[in-house]
Amino acid sequence: MTTHEGSTTGYSKQLPIIHPANAGYWAALKNHELRLQRCSACSTLRYPASPVCYQCMSTGEATWELLSGKGTLTSWIVVERATGNPAWSEDIPHVVAYVDLDEGPRLTTNIVETDPYTLTAGMRVEVVFDDVTPEVTLAKFRPAS
Amino acid sequence: MPAFEMRNQACIVGIGTSEFGRNLDVSPILLQTQAYQAALDDAGLTRADIDGFSTSHGAPAGADYDEFAMHTGSTFRWAQQNWTHGRWAGSSVSAAMFAVCSGLANYVLIANTQMESPAGYRRHFPRGEGGWNEGLRDVGGGQGQVNFHGLDTPGSATSLATRYYMEKYGATSEELGSIAVSERAWANLNPQAIFHDRPMTLDDYMDARFISAPLRLFDYCLVNEGAQCIIVTTAERAKDLKKPPVYIAGYQGIQTSRDSSIIFARPGLGIGLQRDFHYDAGVQDVYRQARVDQSDVDAVYIYDSFSPSIWFTLERFGFAKDGEAHEFTQEGRIAPGGALPVNTSGGSLSEAGLFGYNSIAEMTRQLRGNEAGARQVPNAEVMQWMTPFGDSLILTKGN
Numbered sequence: 392m393t394t395h396e397g398s399t400t401g402y403s404k405q406l407p408i409i410h411p412a413n414a415g416y417w418a419a420l421k422n423h424e425l426r427l428q429r430c431s432a433c434s435t436l437r438y439p440a441s442p443v444c445y446q447c448m449s450t451g452e453a454t455w456e457l458l459s460g461k462g463t464l465t466s467w468i469v470v471e472r473a474t475g476n477p478a479w480s481e482d483i484p485h486v487v488a489y490v491d492l493d494e495g496p497r498l499t500t501n502i503v504e505t506d507p508y509t510l511t512a513g514m515r516v517e518v519v520f521d522d523v524t525p526e527v528t529l530a531k532f533r534p535a536s
Numbered sequence: 537m538p539a540f541e542m543r544n545q546a547c548i549v550g551i552g553t554s555e556f557g558r559n560l561d562v563s564p565i566l567l568q569t570q571a572y573q574a575a576l577d578d579a580g581l582t583r584a585d586i587d588g589f590s591t592s593h594g595a596p597a598g599a600d601y602d603e604f605a606m607h608t609g610s611t612f613r614w615a616q617q618n619w620t621h622g623r624w625a626g627s628s629v630s631a632a633m634f635a636v637c638s639g640l641a642n643y644v645l646i647a648n649t650q651m652e653s654p655a656g657y658r659r660h661f662p663r664g665e666g667g668w669n670e671g672l673r674d675v676g677g678g679q680g681q682v683n684f685h686g687l688d689t690p691g692s693a694t695s696l697a698t699r700y701y702m703e704k705y706g707a708t709s710e711e712l713g714s715i716a717v718s719e720r721a722w723a724n725l726n727p728q729a730i731f732h733d734r735p736m737t738l739d740d741y742m743d744a745r746f747i748s749a750p751l752r753l754f755d756y757c758l759v760n761e762g763a764q765c766i767i768v769t770t771a772e773r774a775k776d777l778k779k780p781p782v783y784i785a786g787y788q789g790i791q792t793s794r795d796s797s798i799i800f801a802r803p804g805l806g807i808g809l810q811r812d813f814h815y816d817a818g819v820q821d822v823y824r825q826a827r828v829d830q831s832d833v834d835a836v837y838i839y840d841s842f843s844p845s846i847w848f849t850l851e852r853f854g855f856a857k858d859g860e861a862h863e864f865t866q867e868g869r870i871a872p873g874g875a876l877p878v879n880t881s882g883g884s885l886s887e888a889g890l891f892g893y894n895s896i897a898e899m900t901r902q903l904r905g906n907e908a909g910a911r912q913v914p915n916a917e918v919m920q921w922m923t924p925f926g927d928s929l930i931l932t933k934g935n
Contacts, residue, residue, distance in 0.1 A: 405683040408674055438809075439675035445794060466700040466807060468692055469749040475688030484749075487687045489696060489807070497809065499675070499682040512703045529684060 402524050403478040409526075413440035415455040420528040423520040425460045427496055428453035438496035458494050460518035461535065465489040465497060469507040484508075490516055490532050504533040542825055544934055546633040547774035547781035550579025550767035551897040554649075556730055556888040560761040564599045564651040565607045571763035572608065572645060579767050580778030581643060583608070586767070588641025589615040590632045591648060592624030593891070596657035598649030598763070614641040621669050622690075622841055623790065623799075625892035626927040630787045632768040642769060648893040649763040656761075678792070678799030678925070680808045690800070691842055695751040697801035697808070698844040702750060704805070707847070707862035709750060713741040715843040716754040716885055718871035723882025725872060725911040730758055731886040755843040757884035764893035766900070771934075782903045783934040785918075786826025791926035800845055800924045802852040817854030822920070826930040830855055833930075834916045835877040835902065837895035839923035840884045846870070848924045872911060880911045896921055899931050 409417045419426035428437040432449035436456065443450050467488035473479035486502040488510075502510060503519065515535040522528045552574025554567040576582060589612040594600035599607075601615045614635050618624040625648070632644035652658065670679045670690075680693040687693060701707060720736040723729035736754065744753040774781035792799075797808040806812025823829050830853070838849045847861035855876065856864035870878035881887040881898035888894055899919040901907035917935060922928040 404686070405688065407684050410674070413674065466696045466703070468695040468699060468751075469746065470686060470692065471746040471749060473686075474691065474747060475686070476683065479686045479688075482686070485686060487685055487692060487696070489700075499680065499685055499687055501685050527684075531685075 404523075405476055406524065406527050412442040416440045417527065419455060419457075420520060420530055421526070423528065425458045425518050425530050426455040427458060427494075429456045436495050438498065458492055462490040462492040462498070462516055462532065464502065464510060464512060464514040464516055465491050466512070467502060467510055486510065488532070498530065501529070501531040502533065503531045540637070542633065542637070542787060543785050543827065544771055544783045544932075545637045546768055546784045547771050547934075548766055548784070548896075548900050548931065549769050549774045549777045549779065549781055550575040550581065550765075551900050552576070552578055552765045553728065553894070553897065554763040556728065556760060556762035558730065558758070558760045559653045561653065561655045562761070564597075564649045564656050564763070565604065567651070567761060567763040568599050568604060568647050568649045568765070569608055571649075571765040572647065575645070575765035575767050578779065581767065583610055585643050586610060586645045587613050588632065588635050588644035590617075590628045590635070590644055590646045592618035592620065592628050593648045593650060594620050596620065596661055597651055599647075604647065612641075614644070619669070622891040623839065623923060623925050625839070625896060626787065626921055626923065626929045627790060629766065629768065629784070629896060629929055630789070633784050633787065636768060636770050642773065644768045646766040646768060646893070647763065648765075648890060650890050651761050652759050653761055678796060680798040689748075691751060691756055692748045693798045693808075694800045694842040694844060695748040697798045697805065697848070699750050700807045701801070701805060701844065701847065701862075705859040705862060709742065709752075710738060711862045711866060712750070712755065712843060713738050713752075714866060715846045715870070716741050718865075718868070719840070719843075719879050719883045719885040720754075721871050722877075722880050722911055723886030725909065726881050726887055727909075729882040729887040730760060731882060751842065751844075754885065757841045758886070758889040760889050762888045762890055762894075764890050764897055766893065766896060780904050781934060782900045783932050784929065785828070785932045786822040786824070786928075786930040788821040788825070788926070788928050790923075796925065800842065800848060802848045802858070802924060804858060805848070815851065815858040817852060820853060820928065822922075822928040822930055826918075826932070828918055828930065828932075832918045833920045835880055835899075835913045835919050837879055837892070837899055837919065837921045838883070839892045839925070840879060841889070841891075843885060845924045846878060849922050852924060852926060853920075853922050853928065877913050880908065880913060892921065892923070896929070896931075903931055903933055
């Protein structure tokens with residue numbers, strides 16, 4: 392199952408390639424849940440999605456654990472020029488950020504619903520689900536309520 | 537004792553550049569051939585002497601090893617080609633060193649071409665998919681690219697690391713700007729630099745637009761066309777050639793682990809997937825190989841696709857302690873006339889974006905002693921190439 396082209400939906404930014412190793416992540420987001428793999432062999436919570444545990448190198452079972460969706464802003468950039476995919480121009484200025492989830496892993500994500508130039512390190516944030524196409528939902532974050 | 541001691545076994549004996557420019561409408565084969573011929577002339581060699589080839593930039597940025605041999609009528613009995621990406625300059629030189637020292641080749645041509653204009657193969661790669669190297673990955677990797685969240689350039693990832701560094705250590709935008717200003721001052725002394733005729737003040741830097749805040753326009757390397765060739769042979773053969781040999785005294789390779797994400801940040805910073813820990817450079821292999829330490833180094837050359845790489849790399853190799861490079865680089869220390877010259881050709885920021893091959897050529901000019909004009913570092917004997925990825929070369933006059 393591949394969703395790489397958003398042209399039929401009018402969404403022109405790059406979309407993730409969904410395949411067996413990460414399908415659980417994308418299926419959960421589609422249900423508006425944030426889930427990451429927990430290794431059944433050593434209990435390490437894994438990011439990004441992978442067929443192998445970076446801690447114990449197990450390629451065995453991992454469960455898709457439901458997370459709180461709460462976290463802390465670690466670092467961020469304010470993109471003022473879309474030097475990669477020009478489709479991001481419509482969102483400028485937009486924020487790409489690292490959010491440290493309360494459960495541990497650090498996600499690459501976007502901060503939305505706030506002024507990009509008012510962000511501060513250590514800010515509390517919470518997940519919001521952005522259904523960008525019928526198949527793909529992205530996990531983004533906003534300041535915690 | 538290792539079975540092979542690399543110190544002073546191989547030398548750089550020829551360097552050659554093509555024209556540098558932006559949006560040049562010429563083929564990468566032509567640019568690389570210009571640089572090849574210039575390097576042959578510089579060394580006093582002919583095409584028939586060159587029997588080895590090493591590159592990292594094949595298509596779509598440059599020319600693939602086999603295509604280049606075909607067009608130029610060259611015969612290589614040993615060839616290797618790394619990933620078409622930045623970061624492999626030191627590795628390409630080291631591969632040549634190992635080849636000549638083992639007798640697999642007598643004279644190796646190291647060639648690198650950067651072609652951004654549609655005259656090269658990039659015409660086949662429309663913008664928008666986040667690049668053709670790490671942009672095609674499924675989350676993860678050194679640059680930390682995650683295209684579907686708009687983290688789709690290496691500069692964006694570096695900017696994330698830079699914000700974190702600035703917050704963690706109290707570094708300022710003005711301190712960051714001094715790096716680009718310093719490299720520009722060097723470029724103003726280098727007639728071959730693309731920005732030779734464009735002086736820049738700190739105000740100019742601060743007034744330029746943000747690309748990806750906190751990084752501004754002049755924190756980014758030049759995007760251009762150009763080719764650089766370097767010829768390596770054994771120390772024995774080097775003695776009979778035209779120019780004074782420049783010795784490869786030490787080398788260490790690219791290092792990688794989860795602590796190398798983001799690759800442009802030094803380990804321990806705590807960005808990307810890195811752990812956050814106190815970083816101590818210790819004694820790096822390259823110094824052990826070359827039998828020198830940081831205090832012996834007359835100038836350093838750093839992979840500077842983005843200006844904060846200067847901070848990260850100086851800390852990685854122990855020129856500054858962790859969190860202190862933003863202060864270490866002030867007061868003109870790295871600029872012309874400073875105590876530790878950095879990127880004396882103007883580097884990728886102001887000479888040409890050639891992934892460091894141009895810096896290795898500049899080290900060669902400096903160590904020959906009479907080819908660097910107004911930017912000559914007095915009494916230069918030991919120079920070091922180093923990258924935020926952990927690899928390094930030390931070149932010397934051979935003493």
